[in-house]
Amino acid sequence: MKVDGKAYRTIWLNPDGWSVEIIDQTKFPYAFETATLRTLEDAAHAIRVMQVRGAPLIGATAAYGLCLALREDASDQRLAEAYEVLHATRPTAINLRWALERMRKLLLPLPEADRLSVAYREAAAICEEDVEINRSIGAHGLTLIEKIAATKKPGEPVNVLTHCNAGWLATVDWGTATAPVYTAHDRGIDVHVWVDETRPRNQGGFLTAWELFHHGVPHTVIVDNAGGHLMQRGQVDLVITGTDRTTLRGDVCNKIGTYLKALSAKDNSVPFYVALPSPTIDFSIEDGIREIPIEERSNREVTHITGRGEDGEIRTIEVVSSGSGAANPAFDVTPARLVSGLITERGVLEASREAILSAFPERMSPAA
Numbered sequence: 023m024k025v026d027g028k029a030y031r032t033i034w035l036n037p038d039g040w041s042v043e044i045i046d047q048t049k050f051p052y053a054f055e056t057a058t059l060r061t062l063e064d065a066a067h068a069i070r071v072m073q074v075r076g077a078p079l080i081g082a083t084a085a086y087g088l089c090l091a092l093r094e095d096a097s098d099q100r101l102a103e104a105y106e107v108l109h110a111t112r113p114t115a116i117n118l119r120w121a122l123e124r125m126r127k128l129l130l131p132l133p134e135a136d137r138l139s140v141a142y143r144e145a146a147a148i149c150e151e152d153v154e155i156n157r158s159i160g161a162h163g164l165t166l167i168e169k170i171a172a173t174k175k176p177g178e179p180v181n182v183l184t185h186c187n188a189g190w191l192a193t194v195d196w197g198t199a200t201a202p203v204y205t206a207h208d209r210g211i212d213v214h215v216w217v218d219e220t221r222p223r224n225q226g227g228f229l230t231a232w233e234l235f236h237h238g239v240p241h242t243v244i245v246d247n248a249g250g251h252l253m254q255r256g257q258v259d260l261v262i263t264g265t266d267r268t269t270l271r272g273d274v275c276n277k278i279g280t281y282l283k284a285l286s287a288k289d290n291s292v293p294f295y296v297a298l299p300s301p302t303i304d305f306s307i308e309d310g311i312r313e314i315p316i317e318e319r320s321n322r323e324v325t326h327i328t329g330r331g332e333d334g335e336i337r338t339i340e341v342v343s344s345g346s347g348a349a350n351p352a353f354d355v356t357p358a359r360l361v362s363g364l365i366t367e368r369g370v371l372e373a374s375r376e377a378i379l380s381a382f383p384e385r386m387s388p389a390a
């Protein structure tokens with residue numbers, strides 16, 4: 023992704039060869055700033071406070087977090103401690119556990135002296151693979167957009183609705199839900215995105231809108247409650263969201279509010295697709311509603327909002343009657359029956375156990 027003409031990823035190794043640079047997403051949309059991770063605690067903090075967020079990027083940051091931990095001490099005990107610290111940062115996105123397991127499985131059998139260099143190599147490989155996976159998701163998702171574009175009159179855009187930020191900023195590059203959009207736009211297809219603002223943290227209004235604007239993709243920010251109305255009026259051609267964890271049978275966990283969009287889509291015969299890198303599939307569970315841990319975040323994210331005043335100052339204000347209680351579940355689960363398809367790096371799949379297993383058979387083997 024280019025920012026002011028310069029190509030960026032969301033995470034990279036600094037020229038010193040060991041410290042890790044991230045784009046600080048808590049500063050969006052008012053500033054583009056990077057931050058340096060030098061320790062395990064820096065990496066854990068970055069995930070916890072959402073300087074980095076989005077399932078694939080959380081996984082990539084955790085992998086580098088392990089590297090930073092091993093710089094000080096590459097013992098089994100340090101590896102185990104670092105795994106636990108990073109694993110405890112956020113509960114829902116499965117990419118965190120996936121990346122940590124992959125690193126641990128590789129590192130544990132090695133002599134301590136070899137672990138650090140192998141860890142850095144593997145963290146870099148996780149990042150490279152994420153970019154390639156998302157590029158493939160873009161190519162497969164493009165076919166869906168192309169089919170709709172072929173039915174449009176000249177000057178009529180394909181209208182895609184998305185929720186939260188499953189964009190470049192949620193991954194190492196490209197994004198998952200946005201990859202088909204960027205690919206279509208870059209090929210000259212007239213595509214327009216309805217961006218759910220995604221309260222309470224506004225990942226849509228703050229991050230997705232920022233990305234689309236900087237890439238030049240036409241888009242319109244809407245309040246979270248507007249999607250159903252637009253679908254009833256035929257103003258949404260398809261929905262594409264990301265996911266933080268999808269079960270073996272195709273239940274999709276994603277940012278709170280995704281389920282309501284899927285219900286509206288079903289009622290209005292609007293296709294509802296989920297863009298899904300395979301590390302986001304949890305092959306160990308089936309029933310998303312019963313088995314996926316849903317992050318409960320601070321009520322203050324509901325009762326208060328941070329934004330820029332007309333004087334240019336950034337401030338936080340209360341937006342709920344003082345003294346009222348608030349609740350803040352951060353994710354919900356859309357049952358597989360509401361999902362039209364999963365856009366993966368290996369093609370567009372039905373949201374079912376059979377389709378997922380036949381596309382990723384190696385993930386069910388004991389060695390996977």
Ligand SMILES: CSC[C@@H](O)[C@@H](O)C(=O)COP(=O)(O)O
Pocket residue numbers: 075076077078115185186187188189192193197198199225263264265266276277352
């Ligand atoms: C490719 S990212 C998919 C999801 O991680 C994304 O839609 C999402 O819900 C992110 O939640 P966040 O709480 O901002 O980490």
